[in-house]
Amino acid sequence: MLIVTDAPGGGYDIMARTVARYLGNHLPGSPRIVVQNMPGAGGIVGMNYLYTTAPKDGTMIGAADNNTPVEPLLGTPEAKYDPIRFNWLGSPTVETGLVTVWHTAPVNSIEDLRKREISVGSSGANSTPSFYARLLNATLGTKMRIVVGYTGQTDVYLAMERGEVDGFPSMFLNTLNATQPAWRTEKKIKVLLQFGLEREPSLPNVPSALDLVTNPDDKLLLKAGLAEVAMGRPYLMPPDVPADRVALMRKAVFATFTDPAFLADTKRMNLGVSSPRTGEQLAKTIEEAYRTPPKIVQRLRKLSLH
Numbered sequence: 001m002l003i004v005t006d007a008p009g010g011g012y013d014i015m016a017r018t019v020a021r022y023l024g025n026h027l028p029g030s031p032r033i034v035v036q037n038m039p040g041a042g043g044i045v046g047m048n049y050l051y052t053t054a055p056k057d058g059t060m061i062g063a064a065d066n067n068t069p070v071e072p073l074l075g076t077p078e079a080k081y082d083p084i085r086f087n088w089l090g091s092p093t094v095e096t097g098l099v100t101v102w103h104t105a106p107v108n109s110i111e112d113l114r115k116r117e118i119s120v121g122s123s124g125a126n127s128t129p130s131f132y133a134r135l136l137n138a139t140l141g142t143k144m145r146i147v148v149g150y151t152g153q154t155d156v157y158l159a160m161e162r163g164e165v166d167g168f169p170s171m172f173l174n175t176l177n178a179t180q181p182a183w184r185t186e187k188k189i190k191v192l193l194q195f196g197l198e199r200e201p202s203l204p205n206v207p208s209a210l211d212l213v214t215n216p217d218d219k220l221l222l223k224a225g226l227a228e229v230a231m232g233r234p235y236l237m238p239p240d241v242p243a244d245r246v247a248l249m250r251k252a253v254f255a256t257f258t259d260p261a262f263l264a265d266t267k268r269m270n271l272g273v274s275s276p277r278t279g280e281q282l283a284k285t286i287e288e289a290y291r292t293p294p295k296i297v298q299r300l301r302k303l304s305l306h
Contacts, residue, residue: 054238099142103187
């Protein structure tokens, strides 16, 4: 069974159901993979279940929201799990975050954004866009003023078009390509910055946040905050699953992510599959994030408002 820690119909759910169609082909006996949604608390409800209650015999895997591995690091009290103990299986992609503004906004570069305040839309003070706006303001000296109250990304997009806000502080490249592909080609938006643990090759002229930060503590803070971006759309197994079954599933998951039929399906649906990551790579990302020095973690928790 594949537990999706997100609601039906969203990007994580559609990806998981696509993975489920092909994963069985790479496992002994070609089993049918049943998908079950377990949303709640930004993915934390499903993660708590996978950590404490789910069978540990290798029959259960999870498709996690990429924020959930770092929630304990942020001090989120509802997160009752140790991400390091999960058996990470891999991700079909990595995410690249973007700071984008509408083409009429009075800024054209990060240098401009350090000198002139702009408004960016978000759903709430604790939401992912608000967190990234605060993180980038703290490490790059940018001046993004967060305007909360929008119900979701689509509402912020409309607000940008209407001129209510100047931009959006955490538009992910895969989402942009899937939902608003014409915005870049028709120059409706300006992409001021990319953020992730590595540079996106398709954006050679867009500066990367990590390249701009010179203060060592600020760089550690930014790296810890960007761990969830590097996780992409992660898949995992509960703790204490026998090692041979974890190895078998890791191999099957990665074979799925590189399956030509799976890739054709995801391309047709604009799911943004690129640069798949192994379970070992995800585990390393998590371990590095949780080695962040305590004084940096304190700063991170203040930015996350936990």
